[in-house]
Amino acid sequence: MSELHRHLRTVARTALETLGLTAEQADAGLRLEPPKNKDHGDVALGAFQLAKAAGKAPPAFAAELAQRIPADDVIASATAAGPFVNFKFRRSALARDVVTAIAQSQAPYGPAAANGQTVCLDFSSPNIAKPFHIGHMRSTVIGNSLRRIHRHLGATVHGINHLGDWGMPFAKMMTAYMHWGNEQELAKAPMRYMFELYKRYSNEVKTNPGLDDEAARHFQALESGQDNQERRMWQFLRDESLKAFQGPYDRLGVTFDHITGESFFEDKMAAAMARVTAAGVLEKSEGAEIVDLKAQGIKAPCLLRKSDGTTLYHTRDLAAVFYREATFHPTRILYVVGAEQKLHFDQLKAVLQKMNEPIAAAVEHVPFGLVLSKTADGNWEKFASRAGNAVFLDEILDEAVAKVRQIIRDKNPDLPDADRIAEQVGVSAIVFNDLKNSRIKDVKFDWDSMLNFDGETGPYVQYACARLASILRKAEAPVPTPEQVDWTCLEDAERVLLTMLEFGTAVQRAADQSEPSHVTAHAIALAGEIHSYLRDHRVLDAEPPVRAARLLLVDAARRVLTTGLFLLGIPAPERM
Numbered sequence: 001m002s003e004l005h006r007h008l009r010t011v012a013r014t015a016l017e018t019l020g021l022t023a024e025q026a027d028a029g030l031r032l033e034p035p036k037n038k039d040h041g042d043v044a045l046g047a048f049q050l051a052k053a054a055g056k057a058p059p060a061f062a063a064e065l066a067q068r069i070p071a072d073d074v075i076a077s078a079t080a081a082g083p084f085v086n087f088k089f090r091r092s093a094l095a096r097d098v099v100t101a102i103a104q105s106q107a108p109y110g111p112a113a114a115n116g117q118t119v120c121l122d123f124s125s126p127n128i129a130k131p132f133h134i135g136h137m138r139s140t141v142i143g144n145s146l147r148r149i150h151r152h153l154g155a156t157v158h159g160i161n162h163l164g165d166w167g168m169p170f171a172k173m174m175t176a177y178m179h180w181g182n183e184q185e186l187a188k189a190p191m192r193y194m195f196e197l198y199k200r201y202s203n204e205v206k207t208n209p210g211l212d213d214e215a216a217r218h219f220q221a222l223e224s225g226q227d228n229q230e231r232r233m234w235q236f237l238r239d240e241s242l243k244a245f246q247g248p249y250d251r252l253g254v255t256f257d258h259i260t261g262e263s264f265f266e267d268k269m270a271a272a273m274a275r276v277t278a279a280g281v282l283e284k285s286e287g288a289e290i291v292d293l294k295a296q297g298i299k300a301p302c303l304l305r306k307s308d309g310t311t312l313y314h315t316r317d318l319a320a321v322f323y324r325e326a327t328f329h330p331t332r333i334l335y336v337v338g339a340e341q342k343l344h345f346d347q348l349k350a351v352l353q354k355m356n357e358p359i360a361a362a363v364e365h366v367p368f369g370l371v372l373s374k375t376a377d378g379n380w381e382k383f384a385s386r387a388g389n390a391v392f393l394d395e396i397l398d399e400a401v402a403k404v405r406q407i408i409r410d411k412n413p414d415l416p417d418a419d420r421i422a423e424q425v426g427v428s429a430i431v432f433n434d435l436k437n438s439r440i441k442d443v444k445f446d447w448d449s450m451l452n453f454d455g456e457t458g459p460y461v462q463y464a465c466a467r468l469a470s471i472l473r474k475a476e477a478p479v480p481t482p483e484q485v486d487w488t489c490l491e492d493a494e495r496v497l498l499t500m501l502e503f504g505t506a507v508q509r510a511a512d513q514s515e516p517s518h519v520t521a522h523a524i525a526l527a528g529e530i531h532s533y534l535r536d537h538r539v540l541d542a543e544p545p546v547r548a549a550r551l552l553l554v555d556a557a558r559r560v561l562t563t564g565l566f567l568l569g570i571p572a573p574e575r576m
């Protein structure tokens with residue numbers, strides 16, 4: 001919380017006590033938020049809960065409260081508007097508190113102290129031996145950002161890659177490899193090669209259904225736990241796939257705390273099944289074992305063991321919940337997985353509820369929409385369906401980088417280190433585009449709009465950072481410290497200052513709602529405010545006290561933008 005917010009709370013609490021509320025009632029109802037309309041004030045307090053505690057109508061209560069809050073050297077005014085009290089800060093106090101907090105990396109501008117939360121973040125989780133598809137890219141990018149956001153807010157975060165390295169899909173791949181695989185071909189381009197094998201299997205199984213029986217037998221052999229041909233093949237394909245994923249992970253700046261795929265739960269499923277049985281919710285149905293969920297409002301039962309004795313995706317997810325509960329004691333378990341798996345996670349949660357497991361409350365599916373690409377006639381279609389081809393993430397990243405490299409060649413041919421910057425900007429353009437809108441919306445994958453340096457894009461925000469860095473470079477002197485600055489010189493920077501003041505709210509909302517787009521929106525807004533400020537205000541050739549204050553403001557804005565980008569998983573180049 002900022003000094004400004006703290007001050008407001010203290011003053012408001014005192015006023016509320018004179019209005020007859022207890023300290024607890026005051027604390028519980030004191031929610032400060034950015035005002036809907038910036039002309040009304042800098043911070044708004046909705047009086048609904050407080051009025052209720054006082055037994056009064058919100059507008060009347062807001063009016064009484066506003067009257068009891070005197071102006072002081074921080075608060076310029078408190079005025080009621082309907083059920084809200086709007087506060088305005090004195091401009092120099094606003095400048096002092098916001099810029100000092102940023103210069104000192106105080107939370108929320110720097111990492112917060114431990115907040116007591118433990119978040120398990122299940123993300124990326126591609127199926128090995130299958131191409132890393134564009135949906136996995138979304139999960140990777142959203143999850144990576146949420147991981148950074150929760151860490152920043154002081155949570156203990158376990159980023160988990162729940163690889164699809166077990167089960168029938170894997171067994172099919174293995175069967176294909178046993179029939180047609182070739183190690184030299186695989187070594188050349190593992191992902192592409194495995195994808196070809198996968199396609200071949202899907203085609204041949206149409207005329208040769210025996211392949212599926214074979215795959216089922218291989219899976220049984222794999223699940224037998226013996227050291228056999230299947231086990232060795234499994235290890236080999238898993239190692240190769242992981243190596244291949246590392247490339248995109250490195251380029252996206254993604255790391256995991258645990259790479260515990262489905263196979264990790266092989267020896268933990270029996271105990272999970274025993275727990276389901278002990279809870280009395282497991283039923284037999286045509287030789288299979290299921291949990292009926294009709295009473296939970298879900299028609300489809302959750303299948304936990306097939307009639308041939310093998311386990312399923314659900315069985316492993318259930319074992320994973322118990323494992324995570326016992327190992328990490330999470331307050332939240334977030335599954336960043338496409339919206340098409342909604343039923344799967346609804347069922348998982350419902351099984352836990354039916355078992356009366358308290359951990360059910362921690363299970364949260366974080367769904368997201370599809371990636372769409374433009375067709376020749378200007379419509380949008382599901383990305384992966386393009387010519388029935390898979391999407392190789394590395395190739396998309398390469399394409400983005402090549403396009404940015406060309407833009408740099410045209411616009412700034414002398415830029416030093418252009419290749420590195422093209423990589424940073426190209427990859428980030430894709431990431432930013434993915435995180436720009438609320439995650440449940442489909443992402444439109446369109447090169448022109450995502451690489452537009454003047455649009456709401458990654459390059460636009462990165463460019464704002466580079467512009468600020470360039471001013472600081474040209475100043476050729478250390479950035480002034482807050483003690484050296486006359487804050488009245490920043491009274492005309494209120495738009496930039498207020499936007500920076502809202503950073504904490506944006507980050508907190510992103511964490512609460514698993515919605516990095518709040519951080520993206522903040523970065524776009526701040527970049528816009530910076531550009532307008534710099535259009536109207538000179539920094540380097542201003543009078544010395546003004547110059548010092550503006551340089552510190554420039555540095556503060558650069559820090560906030562850089563941190564915002566960092567939380568999105570995006571680097572901020574010093575030059576562009």
Ligand code: ARG
Nearest residue numbers: 122125126127162163164337
């Ligand atoms: N491997 C799965 C897929 O690609 C996603 C796994 C998500 N995580 C989980 N715990 N189920 O569809």
